[in-house]
Amino acid sequence: MEFARKGEFYVMTSQKQGSYTIADIDALPEGQRAELIDGRMYMMASPALSHQDILIWLSVEIFNYIKSHKGKCRVVPAPFGVFIRKDDRNYFEPDISVICDRDRLDERGCHGAPDWVVEIVSPSSRRMDYRLKLPVYKETGVREYWIVDYARRQVSVYLLQESDTPRVYSFTDTIPVAIYGDFAIDFSQLLDYLI
Structure with a gap:
């Protein structure tokens, strides 16, 4: 998976952007957090x-x-x-x-x-x-x-x-x-x- 930094968030840059699901959130490595908005994944950095x-x-x-x-x-x-x-x-x-x-x-x-x-x-x-x-x-x-x-x-x-x-x-x-x-x-x- 590739990411582009957008402030505190990282946005997935792959061709799949827009079609991510909660299964993709569940598949993230331990400790990585992300949110989904209409299938777009936004990775979250540490606060x-x-x-x-x-x-x-x-x-x-x-x-x-x-x-x-x-x-x-x-x-x-x-x-x-x-x-x-x-x-x-x-x-x-x-x-x-x-x-x-x-x-x-x-x-x-x-x-x-x-x-x-x-x-x-x-x-x-x-x-x-x-x-x-x-x-x-x-x-x-x-x-x-x-x-x-x-x-x-x-x-x-x-x-x-x-x-x-x-x-x-x-x-x-x-x-x-x-x-x-x-x-x-x-x-x-x-x-x-x-x-």
Whole structure:
């Protein structure tokens, strides 16, 4: 297999591009991760430390809220498979998935759209998160989509069933979580955690 680097992602360059399936994802060597969008394979590079710090911090914040409210939703950080269109040509690994319908879950991943997805972007992964994944998340029924941008210190919140225009917050804001009426995340605490 041959790859061309596209920021954090590697795109398959073979003639097969556009016809990859989940079987090709399953056949990758141990430790290699990739996503599929309409049969196009995007290889994923290892994340940076700041990415992982944000991933852990947010996952814990969400988990603690759900646990303290005895909620039925599950929060699952990457790597975790989302069979977003329930076909064999689309497969995502969101940074954080919140799934409230537990019937969608099995040991392989989530079958269908999570209720809430968080992607943590770097400058090199913007195209993937803003342009390629956004319409798929909207089309498949993701209710809330957050793009956390460490470089810009901002969070774009898409309420996909209401509007295509995001609400943009800074890392000093307290951001309400729309799928819960009484939950908001104070991102100023993240800055304290990162320093």
